[in-house]
Amino acid sequence: MLTNVTAMAAFPHVVSGAWLVAGAFLTGVASWHMVRHHRAAREMGLETEEGQERHRAARDLYRPTVRFGVVAMFVSAIVLVISGDFQAQIMFKQRPMKMASAEALCETETGASFSILTIGGPDAFAEQCGDVTHLIEVPYVTSFLATHSFDATRRASTTSTPSTSRSSARLRRTSTARRSRPTTARTSSSPTGPSA
Known part of the structure; x- marks a missing residue:
């Protein structure tokens, strides 16, 4: 497999595509929870114990998750475009x-x-x-x-x-x-x- 040019081009393309989908899914779910907890904290009031707990969950749990998902999407999108371009070049040479x-x-x-x-x-x-x-x-x-x-x-x-x-x-x-x-x-x- 390591000497197969087609496989070496297809493998990072497929993996980066999977990371892009996973990053988008993770970002969407975490964003929804972050906004929901933030709104709940504002409605309950930050001076209450439950409001502070919701605020900490939105700030310390879901916000870093959203950032990780966005970074994963950005990096995987770059790898996806580069590997896809390389794969297209190989395909045109092997099967025009x-x-x-x-x-x-x-x-x-x-x-x-x-x-x-x-x-x-x-x-x-x-x-x-x-x-x-x-x-x-x-x-x-x-x-x-x-x-x-x-x-x-x-x-x-x-x-x-x-x-x-x-x-x-x-x-x-x-x-x-x-x-x-x-x-x-x-x-x-x-x-x-x-x-x-």
Whole structure:
């Protein structure tokens, strides 16, 4: 695993994403309790014993928890963005058609846009990648994610590379050989014993 570049890029991305979700959840719950105890302390009065207890809980317990959650969110968000960018670079090098398919990039473009909302009709999954409508997209972002250049050219998802062509040809040969293989019907005969 330590020599796998893809795994080393995916591991911090997943862990930082988990920390971001946990930090957001912790911050939300602790903030709610902090505000609730603070309001209760003000309603009861800080001169009362119960009001002071609520005030100490809001100040000494929930406020540090909120700070920890915010720091965890901030740090994990930075790691998430950096590791995600590195992971995208690796993906574009190893599987250049993967993001093109994910973004429904049907035509080779220079400065390819990043699709936020895309819908497809009945022919969206056809080989020509037709009947696809990009409703919301951000210009140049896909090219920037691929090469850190806004003017990079990205191949369409329907453009085949030599490796994918060889794989497709190999799959076609295999399926053809399986279809042309003669099939023999199995007949089962039950032994008959002597009649009494």
